Amino acid sequence: MKLTKAQKRVLDFILQHIRERGYPPTVREVARAFGYRSPLSAKQHIDALVRKGYLRRASGVSRGLSLAMPLSNASSLSLPVVGTIRAGSPILATENIEEYITVSRELFPLEEGFGLRVVGDSMKDAGILEGDIVIVRPGVEPTQGDIVVALVEDEATVKRLFIEDGTVILKPEHPDMRPMRFKAADVKILGKVVGLIRRF
Amino acid sequence: MKLTKAQKRVLDFILQHIRERGYPPTVREVARAFGYRSPLSAKQHIDALVRKGYLRRASGVSRGLSLAMPLSNASSLSLPVVGTIRAGSPILATENIEEYITVSRELFPLEEGFGLRVVGDSMKDAGILEGDIVIVRPGVEPTQGDIVVALVEDEATVKRLFIEDGTVILKPEHPDMRPMRFKAADVKILGKVVGLIRRF
DNA sequence: ACAAATACTATACATTTGTATAGTATATAT
DNA sequence: ATATATACTATACAAATGTATAGTATTTGT
Secondary structure (H helix, E strand, O other), rough: OOOOOHHHHHHHHHHHHHHHHHHOOOOHHHHHHHHHOOHHHHHHHHHHHHHOEEEEEEEOOOHHHHHHOOOOOEEEEEEEOOOOOOOOOOOOOOHHHEEEEEEEEEOOOOOOOOOEEEEOOOHHHOOOOOOOEEEEOOOOOOOOEEEEEEOOEEEEEEEEEEEEOOOEEOOOOOOOOEEEEEHHHEEEEEEEEEEEEEOO | OOHHHHHHHHHHHHHHHHHHOOOOHHHHHHHHHOOOOOOHHHHHHHHHHHHOOOOEEEEOOOEEEOOOOOOOOOEEEEEEOOOOOOOOOOOOOHHHEEEEEEEEOOOOOOOOOOEEEOOOOOHHOOOOOOEEEEEOOOOOOOOOOEEEEEEEOOOOOEEEEEEOOOEEEEEEEOOOOEEEEEEEHHHEEEEEEEEEEEEE
């Protein structure tokens, strides 16, 4: 069932309260948060949220609210891990997805993203080895020196990014390899590497 | 800090209450659960749990309890991350715990374990850098060549383990460092490194 | 042996809290 | 158009609640 604007605001407040403080708010705390001068104003919104299945309530119990959907869904995120990325086909094409990993938002504060299995040892001096999974946050403007996932010549690679007057420089971290320079149009930055996971 | 039996029982009850109902119990609900005839009996146990760092409390607030550590469930595990490990004091002494991280059992199939923040770059050629968190599984017999956390000379270090007729060899993975040899009695293997997490 | 911490009982009190009754005003759907 | 749901104010009340004071008995550490 759909929520009204006011109901959605109240639900968001309750969610945030539980996430931040670890326990639900009282009816009056909800009222205070929205400037309501009567506790009933808040209670009616909560009643609606319970009726519509968004919240559970133990009646007569102080702070007796809980989420109908477990918070674990909110506190952790399931990310697809791709092995190879080719230009043309979408990054997260199902045939590319090797597995899904669950990472806690606490550890990697993402809204969306994906994992990429590292191929080759071009970033070995940055402690990124073959087989590692790098956690990639797409759609953020990377700054000078960030480690990124870039799509060049039909292949995705992990490199350190520098930009010099319109030229994109992808720098490996390997003693035998040299930085590569590209015209901005020839490189697509898929995202910034924000984490790494390795299994031994 | 260690918990007494009664304190542990109370903590377990509070944990279960939050897990099952979604909100913490009141002081009196704890008292009732254990048959205490005075709310103070429960309060004193809760006071101890707050003092010892297992719970957080908003004072004067009904059900104002929350867990200092994130909740573990069937699919994820909450691991303490320790910064420094010294001989003598127990590994997981509360004053050593920097944070808790939640890892999915899917990713690291553990029943128990801990994280250790890596100091120094003695394992840089194995892709383990300063600041990384290694996931340690204690109590398993490590095999030749495994990366382990070992306690030597009052300090915990991450090294690759070899054993040669009674001698324990801890091998750094760093061009400038040489393997160290110890009598078996002088080294305690705290656990095997089964994973690594890095945040950029 | 002795001090400190632990583990409880009994009772009390000011607040906090969920809920209720009685309204007003506006938006939404049939 | 008209009933229904939404969105609020004002006030009230019994029960729940965190905390406090004053104790007793037992365990633990030194």
